[in-house]
Amino acid sequence: MFYLETRNVIKQYAEHRALDGVSIQVPQGTVFGLLGPNGAGKTTLIRIITRITAPDTGEVLIKDRPSTKEDVYNIGYLPEERGLYKKMKVGEQALYLAQLRGMKKEKAYRELMIWFKRFEISDWYNRKVEELSKGMQQKVQFISTVIHNPDLLIFDEPFSGFDPVNAEIVKNEMLRLKDEGKTIILSTHNMESVEALCDNIALINKSRVVLQGNVFDIRKDNQPNTYKFRLTGNKFDLEDQAFTILSKEPYHEYIDVRVKKQENIDNKYLAKLIFDNYDVVSFEEELPTMNDIFIKTVTSK
Amino acid sequence: MNTLALVIEREYISRVKKRSFIILTIAMPVLLVLLAFVPMWLSQLNDSGVKNIAIVDKTGLYASELKSTETYNFQVITAAQEDDYKKQIGGDIYGILTISNDLSKYPNSVNLLSEKQAPASLQSLIQNALNEKVTQQNLDNLSTQSNVSDQSIKEVRSIIEKGGNVTVSTLKWGKDEKASKTSTEMATIVGGAFTMLIYMFILMYGGMVMQAVQEEKKSRVVEVMVSSVKPVDLLIGKIVGVGLVGITQLVIWTVLTLVLFLGVSFVYNTPEQAQLMAQAGSMGMGDIDVNNIMESIVSLNWVEIIIYFFVFFIGGYILYASLFAAIAAAVDSEEDTNQFMMPITILIVFAFFAGIYSIDNPDGPLAFWTSLFPFTAPIVMMVRIPFGIPFWQLLLSLVLLYGTFILVSIAAAKIYRVGILMYGKKPTFKEMMKWMKYS
Numbered sequence: 001m002f003y004l005e006t007r008n009v010i011k012q013y014a015e016h017r018a019l020d021g022v023s024i025q026v027p028q029g030t031v032f033g034l035l036g037p038n039g040a041g042k043t044t045l046i047r048i049i050t051r052i053t054a055p056d057t058g059e060v061l062i063k064d065r066p067s068t069k070e071d072v073y074n075i076g077y078l079p080e081e082r083g084l085y086k087k088m089k090v091g092e093q094a095l096y097l098a099q100l101r102g103m104k105k106e107k108a109y110r111e112l113m114i115w116f117k118r119f120e121i122s123d124w125y126n127r128k129v130e131e132l133s134k135g136m137q138q139k140v141q142f143i144s145t146v147i148h149n150p151d152l153l154i155f156d157e158p159f160s161g162f163d164p165v166n167a168e169i170v171k172n173e174m175l176r177l178k179d180e181g182k183t184i185i186l187s188t189h190n191m192e193s194v195e196a197l198c199d200n201i202a203l204i205n206k207s208r209v210v211l212q213g214n215v216f217d218i219r220k221d222n223q224p225n226t227y228k229f230r231l232t233g234n235k236f237d238l239e240d241q242a243f244t245i246l247s248k249e250p251y252h253e254y255i256d257v258r259v260k261k262q263e264n265i266d267n268k269y270l271a272k273l274i275f276d277n278y279d280v281v282s283f284e285e286e287l288p289t290m291n292d293i294f295i296k297t298v299t300s301k
Numbered sequence: 302m303n304t305l306a307l308v309i310e311r312e313y314i315s316r317v318k319k320r321s322f323i324i325l326t327i328a329m330p331v332l333l334v335l336l337a338f339v340p341m342w343l344s345q346l347n348d349s350g351v352k353n354i355a356i357v358d359k360t361g362l363y364a365s366e367l368k369s370t371e372t373y374n375f376q377v378i379t380a381a382q383e384d385d386y387k388k389q390i391g392g393d394i395y396g397i398l399t400i401s402n403d404l405s406k407y408p409n410s411v412n413l414l415s416e417k418q419a420p421a422s423l424q425s426l427i428q429n430a431l432n433e434k435v436t437q438q439n440l441d442n443l444s445t446q447s448n449v450s451d452q453s454i455k456e457v458r459s460i461i462e463k464g465g466n467v468t469v470s471t472l473k474w475g476k477d478e479k480a481s482k483t484s485t486e487m488a489t490i491v492g493g494a495f496t497m498l499i500y501m502f503i504l505m506y507g508g509m510v511m512q513a514v515q516e517e518k519k520s521r522v523v524e525v526m527v528s529s530v531k532p533v534d535l536l537i538g539k540i541v542g543v544g545l546v547g548i549t550q551l552v553i554w555t556v557l558t559l560v561l562f563l564g565v566s567f568v569y570n571t572p573e574q575a576q577l578m579a580q581a582g583s584m585g586m587g588d589i590d591v592n593n594i595m596e597s598i599v600s601l602n603w604v605e606i607i608i609y610f611f612v613f614f615i616g617g618y619i620l621y622a623s624l625f626a627a628i629a630a631a632v633d634s635e636e637d638t639n640q641f642m643m644p645i646t647i648l649i650v651f652a653f654f655a656g657i658y659s660i661d662n663p664d665g666p667l668a669f670w671t672s673l674f675p676f677t678a679p680i681v682m683m684v685r686i687p688f689g690i691p692f693w694q695l696l697l698s699l700v701l702l703y704g705t706f707i708l709v710s711i712a713a714a715k716i717y718r719v720g721i722l723m724y725g726k727k728p729t730f731k732e733m734m735k736w737m738k739y740s
Contacts, residue, residue: 014735050528052722077528081724083520088315096311100304100529141525 001063003028003183004049004152009058011044018044019055020207026185026200028063031178033198033215034187035290037298040204042187043080046154049185050077062152073102078145080156080187084129090140091116091125097144108147115143119169134161142170146177153177154185159193171197191290201290205298219287222296225261226286227270230254232279242270254281305534312513312542317549326550330557338565352395352423354413355386359401366434367398373423391416396423404431405438436461488687489660491601495683496656498551499614503621503679504649506547511625513539514717515638518630523721532718536630540622540710547618548611601687609686612699617679620706621649627713631720631736637727652677656684663688673698675705712737 004026011019018041026032036042047053049060051072060067062074084093091112098108116122119139124132132140138161146153155174159167174197178184186197194201195215203211211218226246234250236257242265246258261270267285274280288296316322351371355378358364367375375398378386386394396415404411411431413419444454514536517523526535628641655677659668663685671677672685678698686695719736720728728736 014732047722052527072529075528079521079524079528081521081524083522083525085315085522086516086520096307097525097529099307100526102529144525 001028002026002061003063004185005061005064006045006049007059007061009045009048009055009060011041011048011053011055017207019048021058022204022207022209023058024202024209024212026183028183029178029181030199031174031184031186031197033194033201034185034204035189035191035194035201035294036204041207042204043156045204046077046079046156046185046187050075050154073148074150074152076101076145076148076150076153078141078153078155078158080160082141084137084140086128086130088129089125090121090127090129090132093129094140094144094147098147101148101150103148111147111149112143115147118173119143135163135166138162139166142173146173150182152183152185154187156187157189158186159188159190191294194290203294203297211293211297215290218293219290222288222293223285224288225263227259227261227267227283228286229257229259229274229278229283230281231257231274232281236278238274238277240273242273258286304530305538308530308535308538309542309545312539313545316509316543316546322546322550326553327557330554330561333558334561334565337562353393354423355382355394355397357383357397357399359399360403362438363400363404363431363434366430367427368430370426373426387414390414398427403438405435405442408435487601491606492663492684492687493657493660495606495610495687496653496660496680499610499617499683500649500653500656500680502547502551502614503617506543506618507621507625509546510539510543510622511629511638513543514626514629514721515635518633518721527722532721533714535721536623536626536714536717539626540619543622544615544618547614602689606686609695610683613679613682613702616675616699616702616706620675620679620702620709621645623706623710623713627716627720627733630717631723631728631733633724633727648676649680652680656681659684664690669694673701675702678702 002025004024006022006024009019009022010017022041022045024032024034024045034042034045044053048055049067051060051067051069062071088096094112095105095108098112099105103111113122116125119142121136121139124136129137129140138158142158145155153174158170158174162170171193174184174186186194188194198215200214201212201218202209213221227243230251232254234253234255236245236248236255241262243259243261246260247256249256259270261267271283274283351374353374353376354367356364356367356375357378357380359380364375364377369375373395383397383399386397390396396413396419398411398413400411402410413424413427440454440458443449443457444451517526517535523535530538624645625642628638628645632638632641652671655667655671659665659671659681662668668681668685672681672690672694675698679702682695682698715737716733720733
């Protein structure tokens, strides 16, 4: 079942069409990557999902029914551009945001204590926001996004401003939330984290969805049929109709060979051909990275 | 609790808890009371020592007329002692009063020698005593002339003693067909004060709303906020919250000032202090009858004035605050803000001057038209209300003001809603008009 679905969403700003018939499907309990170059319309789509703005036409469905005002309380949104009231105390601020998201004060406080402990910032509860480092502020913002335990979480560039250690903490929290059955939309330019976290993605370019689907399937579909063999020895001069050699590189006592296979040849044939003639140390199909796919898709249009 | 209430609560609490707010709120009334009472108290401090005045009276006619008081001790010395005493001036002797001739014939033949400039109270004390004596002398001279009867002299004396204390009471013909006592001065002072107050508060608290919106936009807090609060609620919450802060401050100022004034005057209210107060007063402003002041203060319709003050304050504040908020939301940088602020600032300053000039002529055409025009009405109307104005004008002004503020705040809310999430390019007025049409 899809937790969230947008159908043919169009949004026009004066002369600029920000979204042009955007339809995405986000399955429940998965991490969905919302990708695209700057200005493609990701933020507009998120603002429509979070009901900050309304679409001109098209609709947003939550669990197969049109989304309502009350659904906002069930969404946690961490915007890309985010700030906190500088003069407010960290705890008060988090409590205020939690209450705005419909939590009772006492419950919000209890939940906050758990999260502050988990993120190791309990000592900062009574400090002013302006005294905090950027990473620390990001933690507070992350907490205020998830504090009210929403079923849908939307993170826009959640890793910016975090050092690798804290980025890992946030990554693990996201996976933990996913395991709890939450649905997560992740908008980021960090393609490595897309590969590590996302189950599905939609790539938006120039106000349209140009690529959508399961991350692994997409990578497989975009495979360029290249394979990498690591062989013992320093020579490789096998020639066959089935493949063309892309590169040969000696590596210590081995040689790394990359070949491009003909499309009508299956893996078994190729492997047998090489295994019969050489001592193979390793053999893998080279899947394209999301980075490659992103660049290829965006620049080809 | 719904989100609007939460926003109002935060805006209110975070400001009221600020140290600067608490200090200003408490300090102002204290300062006001200090300003009123300290000069009086200080002048009294100076008077605490008895000043010795030596009198050299070559005529022998006047020395006995100068009676020592609590502050001034007069002592008669001979002309031979004068040089001796001169050396003591500034020490035991405060000054030497020399009367060299008959004052009824040579009124200028008297002088007071002192190290410092003699205080006005001493001068008037001596002058009054001497004047009275000279009048007596002149009357005595008159009575010795054969063609004037004793009876006439007696009458003249009694007339002079009674004096011709003319004071003009200004009366107001009320609807109840009863003339009530009013005071033009009091109406002027009260009107001016309330105009200042409303002008100050609109600028101060309107500016506060603008600053808050600007800060929210600049720090991108608003991005986090709009996902759970409707922009309109955010705007209303801000305007209401800050407005409540203003009203809180006003109420505290009023109550505290009243309590302090009453408290201080109670402490001061011994008969001799009252006399001193009257003296201090009479020096500055001529004879003011304390009763008269009280009467004219009471005669103003305070309940009406205060109710209208709040009504006009709320209208004017919301009108300007929503304009300020819309501008702050639409524009990114402070430099650009100034450009959009200009026309509004000019309006407010114009209103202020219109108010000031209307004090002299509260029913003139300037006062009339500017007190109907919604953008100047809150400020100018406060000048006119203490003088009393026709009810239909008040009503019309209020209807116009509240009608305008509803329209303006709806437009402002639309600009705010779009502008608050736009960054970068400075919008033009034309674009802002377009934003109003977005659904």
